Amino acid sequence: MAQFHPVYSQESLLDKVVLIVGKSLSAELPLLLQRLTTTGGANDIGAEFINICCKHDALVCIGDIEEGKGEKLVHACSRLYPxxxxxxxxxxxxTDVTNYxxxxxxxxxxxxxxxxIDHVISAAGIPENGNWFDYGLSLQNVRQEPDHKVLDVNLLGTLYVxxxxxxxxxxNRNIIDHSTNTDRSILLMSSVAGFKDAPGMFLYQASKHGVIGLMRSLRAYIASPTEHNxxxxxxxPNLTDAGVINGVREEWAKANLPLNAPLDVAKVLAGVVCDPSLNGKSMYVEGGRAWEFEDSLTRLEPEWLGEQPSQTLAQSRQVIQNGVLRSNKSKRRNSKIKFNGLGLPPPKKILDCHFRTMVNGVSRGISRRRSDDRASVKRSVVAYLRDLQARAARQGPYDNDGLSIPSASSGPSSSNTTGDVPIARDDWWYKGADNLLLNRSGEHQYVGASSATHLARRLNPASSNLAWDVRPLYDDPSSLRRPVSTTLxxxxxxxxAKRLFWVQYAYIGTIFSFIQPSEFEERLDFVYNHPPDFSNQQxxxxxxEILLIIAFGLMYSVNQWSGDGGPPGFKYFKHALRFLPDIHxxxxxxxxxxxxxxxxxxxxLNRRDAAFLYTGLALRMAISLGLxxxxxxxxxxxxxxxxxxxxWWSAYSLDRLLSVKSGNPISIQDEDIGTTWPTxxxxxxxxxxxxxxxxxxxxSRILGRVGEEIYRKKPRSGSNLLASVxxxxxxxxEWLRAVPDGLRIDLSNLDGSIxxxxxxxxxxxxxxVNMTARPLVFYVIQQRLEAEANRSATEDWKDGLSPTIVAVIDRSITAARATTMIMDAAMKQNLxxxxxxxxxxxxxxxxxxxxxxxxxxxxxxxxxxxxEKSLNVLxxxxxxxxxxxxxxxxxxxELQAAIGPKPAKKKDVESRQEKPDQDDARVVDVQAAAAASASCSPPEHPPPAISVEEDQQPILSPDWPLPDDLLSIQDMTFNFDINEDPGLWEQVLDNIDIDMDTGWIESTLRR
Known part of the structure; x- marks a missing residue:
């Protein structure tokens, strides 16, 4: 459970209409214009709480059955705190809480x-006297109605209040100034018996269980801004030192158990009332300390209940909640509006729509319909478009309106070209749209030539696995919508939290510079000691930022996914967006x-468009600030x-990385930058x-050159391409030579610390290195595959290629092997x-x-x-x-099964049999795996997580890489013949639009 620490700040509260009290009740913090109603206010806990409120200038109304004690308390408050x-x-x-x-x-x-009235605390409660289930009950006296005052006061009274x-x-919302803080809350007093068994306290426990159940049932509904807000x-609280515990105080002390003082509980009451981020929480109080346990119960539910029933319960609760809410709204509106099963217009309108209207207008049409039916509508539209995709390759390309575009060589035609009836198309998906993928809402997303996804798509256009490149990692359409509740x-x-900072700092804190450790400490203190203030941009x-750092820290430290609530730390990221100021x-x-x-x-999260937009905003804001x-x-x-x-350089580096990796143009040229490096x-x-x-x-700056000079579509020649490479x-x-020894990785000793x-x-x-050489490498591979198909391939792939081209390809392959080695070593060290x-x-x-x-x-x-090792790492x-x-x-x-690796020569097979690779048993059966993946869609939910400690066997065998290969990886150099014939480079240039990680797979699988 997470320990609860009430926090407060004078500068945040002086001008707010908020009731709050922090850890130190002696601080002179005025609580302006607060009205608080307390039922059960004359008992010890209630009296302490009222004293706190009055001491901090709250105005209090006390409701209690004990009139004399209540009047004395009011008199004391008025005298001490005028x-x-x-x-x-x-x-x-x-007040009698059992009387409505x-x-x-x-x-x-x-x-x-x-x-x-701003805040209501329902604290009325009485202990249990007698035994409803007494073994001495007879057939005669069991017929008499038992006393149920405990239920009436503790549960029915709470329901009434x-x-x-x-x-x-x-x-209150109708009579106050909306520019002020309008936080309102209800706080219900339960007990440790509300969630833990209390032998012999049958009615008391049932009543306190009921109080927690009431809160859980109400927390989502009552917090909705469209409902109560x-x-x-x-x-x-556990046992509290009040008059009702005289019978157990001595035994409690002998057992050395922590005992609450009424003031301890009152402090927690005040802290919960004053924290506007808390909703739907239960605070267990013990010995003056408090822990919130609702979040822990929810988070650990898949473990103590089981993952499958936990998922079913979550779905069933959502269905029930949606049904109840719709039913309540329907009753209030008494609406006569009729919709069909999907909430769509009459079927005739859909049937009368032209193909281009459906394709171009689907997003607008769906947005006007009810949100609870959007998912099914989108699935239908996407299925329809995929069906069109499967039927294409017969007609010419379409323009944006779905009309046929005549070729430049075609003459006048007498056929109907008005576009009233859209022409059936088959190849529109592939021609003129090679850089587009369809997302779930029916919109196209651009994937540029330097993107790995583009090459994969060209090599295997029919693969359902490509659809995941335009899906977020956490595939919940509403996962990042602004939360309705103000609860954090x-x-x-x-x-x-400090440890989480250092985790994320190890992964991204040194390659980017978003925050310094000293700044983090200062901001963390602010967050843990100040309530949120949405009127203050700073x-x-x-x-x-603190929520983002926690989210990153959990993502990098937990490093595995369990449950269906998103990746580790996702809930903190979701709430961080709520604090992000508007861009204006x-x-x-x-x-x-x-x-x-x-x-x-x-x-x-693989929300690449969102990443591109946010990073672009950061860079443009940096430019506007003159950074x-x-x-x-x-x-x-x-x-x-x-x-x-x-x-500046952080935003610049991130923009270069995400732009080039996604195939988008960079946002600023290096010639326009005049700032120097950090000290x-x-x-x-x-x-x-x-x-x-x-x-x-x-x-990152070099990577920007790769994207601009190699992959951008602009007039070039083979000579220019060669010069750029x-x-x-x-x-x-030059960069490699300048790297300090402290940053280098000894590839011959990867078992050591890195x-x-x-x-x-x-x-x-x-x-x-790979991205620079990729067009050349893939062009040569493409030529090899075509030659093999024609049975004209030479035994040595280097035949006919210049030393420069061979060197570039060799270095690219070496770079891929080095990447695999580093990733394997990092995985063994949990990095x-x-x-x-x-x-x-x-x-x-x-x-x-x-x-x-x-x-x-x-x-x-x-x-x-x-x-094999790279596939195993993946x-x-x-x-x-x-x-x-x-x-x-x-x-x-799939790709490997389609084209297959070259068979080993006999001597290679014999050598491998003499020195079996310890990982051979772990290498997947490619044909079987490909067949399985071809028949199955990507999973709707993540596969079962494994612990970070598992699967730590080395992915690379001790015999790999070979000793003579290490030297070439460690000291990578390039020697070019600048007078080389650019003819082959001209041919490479013609194939640059084979998008460098997706376009290539298409052409290969179509061989």
């Missing part, structure tokens, strides 16, 4: 005295850093200058991260981000190249083993719950 307004400090109204009219009279008296409160609190919570997830313990950004608000460096965090997390240029203002401190540089001087804790950051960013590879060679920043940097380096976008992207690209190399080139034992990541990588792995198995 009212500063015309309203009295406190009033008393005699008495409860109504209490609320009416409060409303007349103060004009409104809650019902009346829901109306009076809601009524209220908060409701419960308090469940329970924050982790303070020290644990506070919103602080809350947003004033920009700042802080805003830029937070937008970068959001963009990168979106990419991890891309040095500032001449002499009054600007060096620390501020350095922060400007860090923010690398000072203490090692500051200078070393700066060195890592600068070297990673330099790779030569220049980029020379830049990479740092995560080294893993990140060298995966990026080898990715740059792989299962849901990290870049790790999955790097290993997939390496595996794709190795699959194709083994299919087109003569058998090479090193390449075969590298391919499979291991997929087995931990990454459905996106599972689909990509299945795609590679």
């Amino acid at each position: 009212s500063h307004s015309s309203a009295p400090r406190a009033i008393f109204h005699k 009219q008495s409860v109504v009279d209490l609320f009416e008296a409060t409303f007349k005295a103060f004009g409104r 809650t019902r009346v409160a829901s109306v009076y609190l809601r009524h 209220l908060r409701i919570n419960t308090i469940c 997830p329970q924050l982790p313990p303070y020290d644990f 506070a919103c950004l602080t809350y947003c 608000e004033e920009g700042s460096i802080f805003f830029v850093e937070v937008l970068c965090y959001v963009g990168y997390y979106m990419q991890n 891309h240029q040095e500032v001449s203002d002499p009054h600007l401190s060096e620390s501020i200058r350095d922060r400007r540089r860090r923010a 690398t001087e000072g203490v090692p804790s500051v200078s070393w991260p700066s060195i890592v950051f600068i070297h990673y960013t330099k790779l 030569q220049s980029i590879l020379e830049n990479l060679t 740092s995560r920043e080294s893993v990140s940097i060298f995966l990026n380096f080898y990715s740059c 792989v981000a299962t849901y990290g976008y870049l790790d999955g992207e790097h290993v997939f690209c390496a595996a794709l190249l190795l699959v194709m190399v083994n299919a087109a080139f003569p058998h090479n034992e090193t390449n075969v083993r590298a391919m 499979r291991a990541m997929a087995d931990r719950g990454n459905t996106y990588l599972a689909a990509r792995h299945s795609l590679l198995l």
Whole structure:
């Protein structure tokens, strides 16, 4: 369970209409204009709570059955804490909670005295006397109706109070200034007996169970802004030192058990009332400390109940809730509107729609229909479009309106060209739309030529696994919608949050620079000691960033998926979006850093369009702030200058990575940038991260050149392409020479410790090598496959190729092998981000190249083993719950089964039999796996997660890589003949539009 720590801030509350109290009740915090109704207010806990409220300038109405005690309490409050307004400090109204009219009279008296009610605490309760199930009951006395006052006071009274409160609190919204904080809440007093068995306290336990059940039933409904817009919570204290425990106090003390003082419970009451983020929570109070347990019960439900019944329960509860809500709304509206089963217009309208109207207008049409029917409508439309896709290749291309476009050579035609009846098409999906994939809503998404997805699509256009490239990792359409409730997830313990920061810092804190450790400590303190303030942009950004850091930390530390609530940390990311300011608000460096965090997390979720947009916003905001240029203002401190540089290069690097990897153009040219690198001087804790950051960013700059000079469609020649490849590879060679020893990875000793920043940097380096050489490599492979189909292929793939081309291809294959080695070593040391976008992207690209190399080139034992290991790394990541990588792995198995690796020569087979690879038993049966993946769609839910400690056997055998291969990987250099004949490069240029990770698979599988 998460421990609950009430927090408060004077600067946040002075101008707010909020009742709040923090850890220290002696602080002089005025609680302005609060009205609070307490039933059961004359008991010890209630008295302590009332004292807290009055001490902090709240106005209190006390409702209790004990008139004398209540009047004395009011008199004491008025004397000790005189009212500063015309309203009295406190009033008393005699109340019997078992009498409904008495409860109504209490609320009416409060409303007349103060004009409104902000918070209601239902604390009335009595202990149990007697035994309903006494063994001594006879047939005679069991016929007499038993006393049920415990149920009447503890449960029925709570129901009465809650019902009346829901109306009076809601009524406040009609009479107050909406510009003020309108937080309203109901707090129900339960007990430890509400969730834990209490032998012998039969009615008491039933009543307290009922209180928690009431809260759980109401929490979603009552918090809805379209309904009551209220908060409701419960308090469940263990034994409290009041008069009713005299019989057990001595035994309790002997057992050395923690005992609550009434003030302890009162503090928790005040903290829950004052925290607007709490809704639907239950606080267990023991010895003055409190823990929230509702979130833990929900999170661990798949473990104690079972994953399948837990999923069924969640779905059934949602169905019931939706049905009840719709029924209630329908009764209130008394609506006569009729819809068909899908909530659509009459079928005739659908049947009369033209094909182009359906394709181009489907999104607009669906958006106007009821949200609860959207999913089924979208599935129908997507199925219809896929059917069209399967029937194509007979007619010419369409324009945007679905009309046939005549070719340039075609003459006038007498046929009907008005477009009234759309022409049946088959090849529209492939021609003119090679860079588009269809998402779930029927919209097309662009996938550029440098994207790995494009090549995969060209190699295997019919694969259902490609659909996952435009689906988010967590495939819930409503998962990132702004939460209706103001409730925030329970924050982790303070020290644990600090550990989560360092986890995410190890993965992304050095390759980007979104926040410094000292800044994090300061902002974490703010979040843990201040309630959310949505009117303050700085506070919103602080809350947003801390929640994002917690989300990243959990994603990278848990590293596995269990349950159906999204990847680890997802709920914190979802709530972080709620604090993200609107883009029209004033920009700042802080805003830029937070937008970068959001963009990168979106990419991890495979929401690539959202990632591209958020990252683009960050970069444009940085440009608008002038971060891309040095500032001449002499009054600007060096620390501020350095922060400007860090923010700029972080946004720049992220934009380069996500733009090029998705095939989109970069957002700014290097010639337009005038800022320098961050400082690398000072203490090692500051200078070393700066060195890592600068070297990673330099790779991102080179990657930007790759995207612009190799993959962009613009007039070029083979000579220009050769010059670009030569220049980029020379830049990479220079970069490699300049890398400090502390960042290098000793590939001959991967069993030793390696740092995560080294893993990140060298995966990026080898990715740059691969992307630079990829058009040439794939062109040569394509020619080899065609020659083999014509039975004209030579035994040596190097025949007819210049030394320059051979060197480039060799280095590309070597880079793929190095990527596999590093990923394997990182996985053995638990340094792989299962849901990290870049790790999955790097290993997939390496595996794709190795699959194709083994299919087109003569058998090479090193390449075969590298391919097997890369597929196993990908499979291991997929087995931990990454459905996106599972689909990509299945795609590679399909491709491998379709083209097949080259058979080993006899001597290679004999050598392998003499030295069996310890992993041979783990290498998948490609044909069987491909057949299975062809007959099955990607899973609706993630596969069962495995623990991080499992599956730690080495993926690479001790015999691989070969010793002479290590040297070529470690010291990668490029020697070019600048006078080489550009003829072959001209042919490569013509095939650049084979989108470098999807377009290629299409042409291969169509052979």
